[in-house]
Amino acid sequence: MTERIIVKIGSSSLTSDEGGLNRERIAFFSHEIAGLHRAGHQVLLVTSGAVAAGFRRIGYQSRPKLIHEKQAAAAVGQALLMQAYQEAFASYGPDKGGIGVAQILLTRADFSNRKRISNALMTIEELLQQRIVPIINENDTVSTDELKFSDNDMLSALVANLAKAKHLLILTDTDGLYTDDPRFNPDAKRIDRVEQISEEIMRFAGDSGSSVGTGGMRSKIEAARMAMRGGVPAFIGRVQEPGDMALAIEGTGKGTYFDTSLHNLPMKKQWVGFHSQPKGKIVIDDGAESALLQRGKSLLPVGVRAIEGDFHPGDVVEVVNLQQQTLGRGVVNYSAWEVQAVAGLSTSEVRRRVEVNRIEVIHRDEWVSLKV
Ligand SMILES: Nc1ncnc2c1ncn2[C@@H]1O[C@H](COP(=O)(O)OP(=O)(O)O)[C@@H](O)[C@H]1O
Numbered sequence: 001m002t003e004r005i006i007v008k009i010g011s012s013s014l015t016s017d018e019g020g021l022n023r024e025r026i027a028f029f030s031h032e033i034a035g036l037h038r039a040g041h042q043v044l045l046v047t048s049g050a051v052a053a054g055f056r057r058i059g060y061q062s063r064p065k066l067i068h069e070k071q072a073a074a075a076v077g078q079a080l081l082m083q084a085y086q087e088a089f090a091s092y093g094p095d096k097g098g099i100g101v102a103q104i105l106l107t108r109a110d111f112s113n114r115k116r117i118s119n120a121l122m123t124i125e126e127l128l129q130q131r132i133v134p135i136i137n138e139n140d141t142v143s144t145d146e147l148k149f150s151d152n153d154m155l156s157a158l159v160a161n162l163a164k165a166k167h168l169l170i171l172t173d174t175d176g177l178y179t180d181d182p183r184f185n186p187d188a189k190r191i192d193r194v195e196q197i198s199e200e201i202m203r204f205a206g207d208s209g210s211s212v213g214t215g216g217m218r219s220k221i222e223a224a225r226m227a228m229r230g231g232v233p234a235f236i237g238r239v240q241e242p243g244d245m246a247l248a249i250e251g252t253g254k255g256t257y258f259d260t261s262l263h264n265l266p267m268k269k270q271w272v273g274f275h276s277q278p279k280g281k282i283v284i285d286d287g288a289e290s291a292l293l294q295r296g297k298s299l300l301p302v303g304v305r306a307i308e309g310d311f312h313p314g315d316v317v318e319v320v321n322l323q324q325q326t327l328g329r330g331v332v333n334y335s336a337w338e339v340q341a342v343a344g345l346s347t348s349e350v351r352r353r354v355e356v357n358r359i360e361v362i363h364r365d366e367w368v369s370l371k372v
């Protein structure tokens with residue numbers, strides 16, 4: 001069966017601490033991806049490594065710390081990175097003419113602009129249709145946040161959601177999530193499967209990893225959480241030997257699997273859930289929480305306890321429970337003062353007091369759960 005697969009490769013898997021690209025590793029990963037491509041899968045590659053590839057060429061002795069230096073290194077390194085992939089993929093393909101690759105550079109801001117991101121998706125769809133492998137990185141020149149926070153893990157999750165992928169493989173230099181950083185704690189145990197990202201799981205993940213990578217395990221877990229919310233199961237682990245990438249997809253890879261029972265989210269819901277700017281907050285009670293999360297119901301006035309912010313019908317609001325935990329986001333049918341006026345009232349009482357087009361504060365079709 002043909003599946004859509006997002007493969008994310010981190011700097012630590014592609015470069016050395018001294019900087020520069022590891023051509024052997026690039027050839028190896030390209031070979032693995034070519035295998036999936038040959039089997040009929042659609043593969044999108046999200047790759048880091050531009051800064052690490054470029055800083056030596058520019059003349060810096062170590063990975064730069066200043067934003068403008070990182071951006072300069074990325075601008076040099078991105079071209080080197082693409083050249084390396086182009087050459088590596090050139091030797092595969094049905095006619096040995098090679099597998100074509102394409103460069104796509106995105107920023108987080110592109111995802112919050114519906115027009116820009118739907119253009120990006122149309123481009124990706126056409127490339128996949130033409131059997132080209134899209135190679136995606138953050139547009140580092142214009143995206144300072146990325147360089148500060150290392151969002152390539154998150155970028156891969158957003159791409160996985162956007163493309164409604166079947167699998168997200170986040171590849172790194174460790175074979176999955178351990179109970180502690182395995183580089184420092186030899187007693188750390190690997191976790192094979194995660195169904196829910198609990199506080200404990202977050203605690204296991206340390207911050208910064210190797211000296212070339214920037215996000216560490218924590219940013220990978222955040223990315224897995226984002227993918228799970230969008231209905232894409234994730235794998236965090238290592239692909240080291242020939243055939244490992246196929247095993248990762250089959251479910252027997254060297255790493256940790258993050259399962260999800262959610263379905264792929266349509267683009268509009270992705271925007272509401274992940275990229276919109278909520279205009280306010282609605283606090284709901286336990287009954288409403290289980291109606292929304294377990295029973296797939298709409299939010300009715302009776303379950304509302306409090307509100308914050310000033311919003312109008314059609315705005316996106318965040319919904320939290322009594323413990324102030326975020327449950328999700330939705331498009332609200334009422335303005336803030338109307339919700340205030342009807343909070344806690346039964347449906348019949350609401351109809352007597354205010355004139356609204358729809359009784360639901362948030363209809364279930366306009367609701368995105370953010371709890372996984
Ligand atoms: N609980 C943990 N389990 C596994 N790895 C961890 C954990 N906590 C921290 N790490 C570290 O995270 C590193 C991977 O992150 P990073 O260097 O940013 O990778 P990449 O460049 O591949 O994105 C690993 O080398 C590992 O040492």
Ligand SMILES: N[C@@H](CCC(=O)OP(=O)(O)O)C(=O)O
Binds near residue numbers: 011047212
């Ligand atoms: N876009 C940057 C990514 C920075 C980075 O190191 O990311 P990662 O290796 O995924 O933690 C680059 O290509 O260098």
